[in-house]
Amino acid sequence: MQKKAVALRYHQEEDRAPRVVASGKGIVAENIIETGEAAGVYIQEDRDMVELLAQIELNQEIPMELYGAVSEILSFVYKVNGKYEK
Structure with missing residues (x-):
């Protein structure tokens, strides 16, 4: 199975x-992940969410139906970032 990333x-x-600012599979997905890691961005692994988000065109806002799920991820990311910031 090819790796996918959004x-x-x-x-x-x-x-x-x-x-959505980047989306791809295979080597493109690996580049998205590597770029995020190099920038210190938190990487969340969720295959189902990636499948949904990969259907959205680049530079488009996520649809309202995904607000709840994405807000849970962002809330966790903000907590993690706040915990490790000095």
């Missing part, structure tokens, strides 16, 4: 909702 961006001041 990257989201959310700037509270600019975006109404998170948007």
Whole structure:
């Protein structure tokens, strides 16, 4: 099975909702993950969520139906980031 990855961006001041900024499989997915890791971005593994998010066109906001699931991930990420920030 090929690796898949989707990257989201959310700037509270600019975006109404998170948007898909990168999506791919195989080597593209590996590059997305490596770029995120190099930038210190938290990587969440969730195959079902990736399948849903991969259907969204690049630079499009996620649909309202995914707000709940994505907000849980973002909430966890913010907690993790706050825990390790100095």
